[in-house]
Amino acid sequence: MEPVYHPAGADDDLRAALTALKVGRWMAMRDLLAETGANWPLRNFRTQVLGIRAAGSDVTEAWLAEEPDSYNAHAMLARVSVERALRSHQQQHDAAYDLEQRARRAALTAAGREQRDPVPWLCLLALAQVDERTLRREHRERAAEPMLPPGPWGLLHEINQRDPGSREAYHRVVQFLLARQVPTSAALADVIDFGRWVASWAFEGSPLLLLPLYALAEQCRRQGGQRRTATWRLQWAEAPMIGYTLKAFRSWFLRTDPARCSVSDLNHLACALWAGHKLEEADAVFAAMAPYAGREPWASVHDYGSQPRAAESLFLRARAEAAAAARRAPHRGRPVRPTHPFD
Structure with missing residues (x-):
């Protein structure tokens, strides 16, 4: 059996929404997120995958223009904006800083509209990896665990308050640890320590x-x-x-x-x-x-x-x-x- 590579995996409903996004249609995405509701682990996964697919088009902006009061549209704009900022940073585009600021504003706007949803906080945590020199105060907080370096632990706490043990959140911390301007050996040691600490509890x-x-x-x-x-x-x-x-x-x-x-x-x-x-x-x-x-x-x-x-x-x-x-x-x-x- 030949392996199948698809970001939705066995999530057939997500696959259908991704297919619709490919041709510029946002209603399947809207309906999927409405059906997902407050199932936070599933919502985190679906919005992340949808954001990656939608970042290359203006389909999310079109949804928000049609339904400006839709919280899910605002949450997806945050996801899309963060994905664009990360891509721009990785490619060292001149617009990287502006896209990062736009993404941060979109995430904070979404967080202000719905206090329970972890997605806006996941977006803010994802942006931490752009801050390679950890200039922002929220990216260099002291860890409760002595073996761990300073990092975005307050953002992780906010996510855990909403979705305890969020898979994406802890993987975002790994991305942050690897992105810092420190020797590769030090970054890997921190990631190994972090992984073992998390697995212990x-x-x-x-x-x-x-x-x-x-x-x-x-x-x-x-x-x-x-x-x-x-x-x-x-x-x-x-x-x-x-x-x-x-x-x-x-x-x-x-x-x-x-x-x-x-x-x-x-x-x-x-x-x-x-x-x-x-x-x-x-x-x-x-x-x-x-x-x-x-x-x-x-x-x-x-x-x-x-x-x-x-x-x-x-x-x-x-x-x-x-x-x-x-x-x-x-x-x-x-x-x-x-x-x-x-x-």
């Missing part, structure tokens, strides 16, 4: 249990060619990483509905299990995510040099090896996942 069923896996994948990406040695997989099979991986498998994967899991999370867990030689467990994750796949972390850990489609080649190899190992093993029934992470 994350509740069962939380995707935050995967943060140490993301940290190691980022380390592989930063190391570049150093990862393409015969022994690059050893670090995934050794303590403490294999412990974090198995904890994520047992306490997150086995307690969630894969149809509502982030495709990125499933790919990171499948890769970590495969690299850590837990092939039967990896096969269960590959089966749960089918037919969807992600480019990462495969693009960051592959050992195929400059071969075209190297990330996909490693994904297919890992999936095949995991499936073969599962076929050789004694049959075991699939675990029941009684909870739904977005309900």
Whole structure:
């Protein structure tokens, strides 16, 4: 089965809204967000994906012009404005500062219209990575955990007040830690410490249990060619990483509905299990995510040099090896996942 790459994953309703956005129609987005309501984890995910798609057009502005009193339209304008600011900053455009200020105003406007919604605060936290020298006071607050550096901890607190353990929020903190103007080794050390700290208290069923896996994948990406040695997989099979991986498998994967899991999370867990030689467990994750796949972390850990489609080649190899190992093993029934992470 060929892998399918789509940002909506198994979210069919989101996929339909993205298709409508592609041709400049915003009503499906409006209806989707109205249906999502105050389901904050699902709303966070959907608005983020919609914002990425809508940032390249004026469809959100058209919606707001038609329905100026719609809070969801204001929230989406914040999402779109932040995405544009981040792209401009990454590309070092002259308009980057103005776009950042516009995005900040849009997020604050949305926050003032609806106190309960975490989305505007997620937008403000996303903008923290643009402040590479941490000039803004809210980006250099002292952390409650002594091992962590100063950062946007007040913004994270605001999000946790609205959506405790928000997946996006903690990944935004990782992006901030990596974007600072500090040596790469220091940034990676902070990300690893942050991931391990979060995994130490994350509740069962939380995707935050995967943060140490993301940290190691980022380390592989930063190391570049150093990862393409015969022994690059050893670090995934050794303590403490294999412990974090198995904890994520047992306490997150086995307690969630894969149809509502982030495709990125499933790919990171499948890769970590495969690299850590837990092939039967990896096969269960590959089966749960089918037919969807992600480019990462495969693009960051592959050992195929400059071969075209190297990330996909490693994904297919890992999936095949995991499936073969599962076929050789004694049959075991699939675990029941009684909870739904977005309900």
